[in-house]
Amino acid sequence: MIIPYLTGSILIAGALFFNQKKLVSKLLVVTFLIMQWGFTVFEIMHKGATTYDYFSTDALAVLLLVTLSIISIPALTHSYEYIYKEKDNPRARGIYYGAMVLLIMSLTAAYLSSHIAVTWIFVEITTLSASALIFHRRNAGSIEATWKYVFVSSISLVFVFIGILFLSIALGKGHEEGMFYEELMVLSPGLNTFWLKMAFIFIFSGYTAKLGLVPMYTAGIDAKDKAPTPAAALFSSVLMNVGFVGFFRFYKVVANTSIHPWTNHVVMIAAFLSIFVATVYMLKVKNIKRMLAYSSIEHMGLIMLGLVAGGIGYYAALLHLILHSFAKSALFLQIGHLYKTFKTKNIYSIGNYFKFNVPGAVFLLLAFIVVTAMPPSGLFISEFYIFKAMFEGGYLFLLIPVLILLTMIIWSLGKNILKMVFIPPVGFDESKVEPVNSLETFSQYLLLGLVIYLGINPPQVFVDLLHEAVQNLTF
Amino acid sequence: MTNILLIVFTISLLYFAIANRLMTYVKILTLQGVILFGVAFIELRELNLLNLIFILLETIIVKALAIPMFMRYVIKKNNITREAEPFVPNFVSLILVTIIIIVTFIISNVINDPHLHKIYFVTALSALFSGLYFISSRKKIITHVICYVVIENGVFILSLAVGNEMPLLINLGVLLDVFVSVFLLGIFINKVGDVTSDGDVAELSKLKD
Numbered sequence: 001m002i003i004p005y006l007t008g009s010i011l012i013a014g015a016l017f018f019n020q021k022k023l024v025s026k027l028l029v030v031t032f033l034i035m036q037w038g039f040t041v042f043e044i045m046h047k048g049a050t051t052y053d054y055f056s057t058d059a060l061a062v063l064l065l066v067t068l069s070i071i072s073i074p075a076l077t078h079s080y081e082y083i084y085k086e087k088d089n090p091r092a093r094g095i096y097y098g099a100m101v102l103l104i105m106s107l108t109a110a111y112l113s114s115h116i117a118v119t120w121i122f123v124e125i126t127t128l129s130a131s132a133l134i135f136h137r138r139n140a141g142s143i144e145a146t147w148k149y150v151f152v153s154s155i156s157l158v159f160v161f162i163g164i165l166f167l168s169i170a171l172g173k174g175h176e177e178g179m180f181y182e183e184l185m186v187l188s189p190g191l192n193t194f195w196l197k198m199a200f201i202f203i204f205s206g207y208t209a210k211l212g213l214v215p216m217y218t219a220g221i222d223a224k225d226k227a228p229t230p231a232a233a234l235f236s237s238v239l240m241n242v243g244f245v246g247f248f249r250f251y252k253v254v255a256n257t258s259i260h261p262w263t264n265h266v267v268m269i270a271a272f273l274s275i276f277v278a279t280v281y282m283l284k285v286k287n288i289k290r291m292l293a294y295s296s297i298e299h300m301g302l303i304m305l306g307l308v309a310g311g312i313g314y315y316a317a318l319l320h321l322i323l324h325s326f327a328k329s330a331l332f333l334q335i336g337h338l339y340k341t342f343k344t345k346n347i348y349s350i351g352n353y354f355k356f357n358v359p360g361a362v363f364l365l366l367a368f369i370v371v372t373a374m375p376p377s378g379l380f381i382s383e384f385y386i387f388k389a390m391f392e393g394g395y396l397f398l399l400i401p402v403l404i405l406l407t408m409i410i411w412s413l414g415k416n417i418l419k420m421v422f423i424p425p426v427g428f429d430e431s432k433v434e435p436v437n438s439l440e441t442f443s444q445y446l447l448l449g450l451v452i453y454l455g456i457n458p459p460q461v462f463v464d465l466l467h468e469a470v471q472n473l474t475f
Numbered sequence: 476m477t478n479i480l481l482i483v484f485t486i487s488l489l490y491f492a493i494a495n496r497l498m499t500y501v502k503i504l505t506l507q508g509v510i511l512f513g514v515a516f517i518e519l520r521e522l523n524l525l526n527l528i529f530i531l532l533e534t535i536i537v538k539a540l541a542i543p544m545f546m547r548y549v550i551k552k553n554n555i556t557r558e559a560e561p562f563v564p565n566f567v568s569l570i571l572v573t574i575i576i577i578v579t580f581i582i583s584n585v586i587n588d589p590h591l592h593k594i595y596f597v598t599a600l601s602a603l604f605s606g607l608y609f610i611s612s613r614k615k616i617i618t619h620v621i622c623y624v625v626i627e628n629g630v631f632i633l634s635l636a637v638g639n640e641m642p643l644l645i646n647l648g649v650l651l652d653v654f655v656s657v658f659l660l661g662i663f664i665n666k667v668g669d670v671t672s673d674g675d676v677a678e679l680s681k682l683k684d
Binding site for chain 2: 147151154155158161162165166168169172192194195
């Protein structure tokens with residue numbers, strides 16, 4: 001089923017690329033969405049199956065695939081509103097939709113892949129399609145962001161590749177099948193620890209470009225700032241998840257070996273530095289999109305701390321990852337409306353949002369509560385579990401500074417979001433404000449509702465899948 | 476024979492450190508592509524035709540011909556000045572690259588793994604680290620792309636050192652990587668040239684907090 005899906009997506013992307021008519025491109029996008037959901041349902045029904053050796057549907061893949069398919073609906077449908085009102089250039093539109101479809105396709109394939117090099121290839125394709133999306137506006141800022149994104153991502157993917165090469169040194173000759181994750185899990189306890197450590201360092205630092213952690217996080221920030229908001233919604237959620245998949249599948253392998261404590265130290269340092277950097281920038285930035293991008297960095301740091309702490313932390317980390325995807329993509333979609341109203345991303349020039357768009361302003365307040373992990377947000381549950389795991393795992397020395405940093409982040413986000421919602425901006429011409437269709441906010445409320453629902457009352461299937469995804473990890 | 480080729484490759488890194496002109500960089504890339512073909516050919520002679528064709532394509536066609544020609548085209552089209560304009564004097568670069576080579580030499584001796592071809596490892600790691608150093612010490616965007624290809628060459632040598640059998644998948648990966656990066660970056664250099672005057676990294680620093 002994966003081959004028809006991949007060819008179908010590539011054909012649709014090609015058709016979107018060359019097509020000039022609005023109606024046809026709408027139809028094609030709807031076709032793609034139907035296909036994406038058909039494929040998702042098929043994979044759920046065939047959980048545990050392996051197709052063409054290189055793709056297998058395990059619990060983690062199912063979870064992330066469903067997340068992707070859910071988020072891709074609002075991202076693709078809101079693109080219409082976004083793209084047609086801004087500037088309707090058939091050429092730019094074709095590239096935009098084609099790249100969007102390719103991005104979703106390569107993310108899907110990367111989630112499902114069961115071979116370390118296949119994951120790498122599809123992550124590479126996400127870089128390619130994401131850069132076409134960042135380049136959408138074709139001005140100086142987007143060129144700079146694209147350039148940085150392509151360059152940093154390429155270098156970090158070379159790092160991942162070097163890591164894979166070191167891994168094959170560790171495997172030695174005649175173990176080509178060892179590049180499959182499952183095989184690697186079996187072989188890993190007997191491998192040379194030095195080469196395994198080298199492989200881990202390179203693979204981890206390489207994937208941080210997608211994951212949004214300290215060594216390579218910079219490119220992602222510019223990308224989320226300059227990409228159109230529906231694309232930024234994907235970048236800040238499902239594209240970060242693909243980095244997580246690449247890292248996590250290898251982490252599970254090394255968790256089987258004697259170097260597990262050492263890898264935990266490496267991840268811990270990167271995670272703490274990420275939260276620190278995110279705090280420092282969030283206190284300072286005045287661009288709302290960049291502020292949210294830094295908030296994603298902070299959440300990724302927390303997820304990594306959950307993995308480091310072990311125990312219930314593994315479960316909490318995955319839960320946090322999925323809930324964060326929904327919350328952050330909804331928030332980014334709302335920023336699109338905010339930008340449409342005020343024509344700026346600068347917090348100083350945005351204000352009194354209640355007056356112009358009531359559903360949007362209420363959403364922004366709710367989203368603030370959800371994204372800073374206050375009850376009833378689902379993120380509260382997962383964050384609470386992460387802290388619990390850290391406390392039990394003896395990471396109190398880390399927990400205290402992290403909590404202090406989180407308090408500063410909540411203060412900064414709260415100050416700015418409350419300002420945008422309630423305080424009138426200086427020198428803003430109210431006569432030119434175009435009203436936002438309140439129906440467009442609906443999908444954002446749904447995503448936010450999903451975060452609360454999955455946190456407070458998770459369905460048994462969801463819990464089982466989460467447990468299954470982390471079942472081989474023991475501490 | 477392989478040893479001689481790899482030593483020439485390492486010397487080309489030293490030459491890269493002291494070269495002044497962009498065209499010299501491009502010529503060094505061609506030289507490195509040919510050397511890579513030689514090394515790969517000697518290593519894989521006994522293998523099947525398909526693999527041989529693939530390596531020929533990857534090294535001679537892509538690395539030694541297509542990329543340098545493409546770079547030449549970009550340099551001409553954008554009227555980029557001939558000077559490479561490094562931030563640091565060439566002499567310092569030479570010293571630093573020498574230090575990099577010595578350090579990788581020491582590292583590979585410390586590791587002392589029987590599975591490892593030492594000379595491949597030294598060459599590959601020196602190419603990787605000097606590539607990263609060149610990126611941080613050169614001003615123009617086009618030199619960044621050239622240095623990226625140098626890093627890619629280092630990775631290619633590493634993959635030769637690791638897998639004598641060179642799984643086709645990994646081969647494909649290398650090729651994809653080269654295509655993606657160089658052509659995409661080339662297109663952007665064209666676009667960047669429209670916005671900025673001299674394809675200078677200094678002009679790409681407006682996005683910051």
